[in-house]
Amino acid sequence: MNLDQRINAFAKLGDFLSQFTSENFQKKDNVEHNELFFEGFKHQIKLAQEHNGWFTKKNLVFTFNSWSNALTTKNLSTWLETYDFNKVNTQKVAIIMAGNIPLVGFHDFLSVLISGHEVLVKQSSNDKHLLPFIAKYLEHVEPAFKGKITLTDQKLENFDAVIATGSDNTARYFEYYFKNKPSIIRKNRNSVAILTGNETEEELMALSEDIFRYYGLGCRNVSKLFVPKDYDFQPFFKAMYPWNAIINESKYANNYDYNKAVYLMSEFDMLENGFLMIKEDTSFASPIATVFYEYYDSTEALKTYIDTNLNNIQCIVSNGFNENEIVFGKTQQPELSDYADGEDTIAFLLKI
Template sequence: MTIEQRIKAFVALGKVMQHLGEGKEWESTALGVTAAEYEKLQRVINTQIHHNGWFSKDNVQTSLRNLASMLQEDALIEWVSKYKFTATGKRIAIIMAGNIPMVGFHDFLCVLLSGNKAVCKLSSEDKHLLPAFCEVLAKFDPQFFEYIEFVQGNLKNPDAVIATGSNNSAQYFEKYFGAYPNIIRKGRTSLAVLTGEETKEELEALGSDIFTHFGLGCRNVTQLLMPKDFDLDRFFGAIVGYGEIINHNKYANNYDYYRAIYLMNQDDLLENGFLLTKEDDKLFSPIGVLFYHRYENQEEVEQYLKDRAEDIQAVVGKNYLPFGSVQTPGLEDYADGVNTMEFIATLA
């Protein structure tokens, strides 16, 4: 199976993902799948909410659109051309998280494009989507059946391991897979640095960084760094368009729970009916809550980021990633800053 064949199949898969992500109906076999196959994928998307209450149809479609944006032929060719894979056919275990739909897809893509075998252990929170799309991938090139394996029990004798989870699960991964070549990722989060010069449009885009996937991803902004005199009313005014999120039952339950806790503790809060904001140096805020920290100068900001670097996935702001971009990472935006393709290329 050549690299050209693998890329061609993923590009075709990306077109299907894009159509489904945009909520389009099946149009013709030019898409590469039949009407029945397309409708099967639609059913899988529509029923995810019954398996995981956070996986609403809109949430799944957002993930599909973001993944499809990666699967562009020219970008894939350029990306893969940077690496030389001397060892292929290796069984690389991928232990996937389940916080957002198909969150392990980038690892899956790396393993398969490198010519190795993806041994996937899915999260119980997200165990239907990837297998469904693997069927489509194998339709575009049946040779993929030999390169994809899903396991439910213990992983036996992999050649390497890529595992993503919480800080607690990372300890487990290190204990059981420490003897293998590995990438073990812990929990991280993202934050935004405000200067006070942001436009309304930029603050509105920041809302996307906060609310996409209900705030469950490691790339979701959970804390704001802001100048001492920043007026939070400007921020609240810009994000009013995201208010519909409170109509999601699980999000609303989190919002109400933490509002009650903070009020009982007599904590100072600012809220707008769908987001609680609280001054707190912690990076990880609960769902429905956004922490903020006020700073004096840029030097304080840089030291703050440096001291917490191991817990930060991404930073948005005027001198960092653009507002609204954090949920659409590119092929080379590797989780935790660890180059997955480079890791695979070093396997002997």
């Protein structure tokens, strides 16, 4: 199986997922193997929702839309055109996936297979319904994938390299356990937004997407704001308001009520609008329904601070702050070349 065949298979998967990009699923006549997979995937989506209350239909649809848009022949070819796949030494690569948002480990899964390797996946128990079905679909559109995809809930054995994602604590375990294997070990990271007070209403409304999508559970969600002294939060809260219905969703509301009670009992100063709290705090990771903020005195001082803390930061949302910034509203719509932690997964896979 050559690279073009692998690209073609994932492009067909993108076509399949395009049927699930709105809450009213639309079956298409030109999608391969729909008679086998369309109704089955609808059932897996239902199971995913029932199993994990954070995996709402709205968030699942957002995930499928993102991957459907990414998995086109043009996008895949553009992503991979700068790499040399002619000397790939096929290995079995283990992936330990997180389960905080739907299909959060799919980019690693895609990268391993598109590089010509075999994949051994240990899924999170929080996100175990979608990927096995997607793997079966890939095996049908490209039979050469059969035997190259293994999913397990047992101890990982007989693999040559590993990509593992977890907390800072589990990362230390991973680093010890996999010390003799080529590896990418990912730790906790969070995303930040740099505000100046000159943002447009449209930019702040776009920022609300970076904050609330997936309930803020992803490492690409903005959990921390850096704002100048005397920053006026009124425009910020106004821009957040279109998300007010999120408080009607029970898991989010329970977290909001709990964290608000903790802050009040601890007599912490915070501002809130009935569905979002903001609190001055130096930490990068904030609880659900909370965004931390920190004041800065000068842009140059802030740049120095950010540079010294890059290991804690996944995305920087801003307008004109630095060359690696992400525009407002786009943190959860990464390009295929936007690698987690800035570590080039394809380059790693091509040298193992």
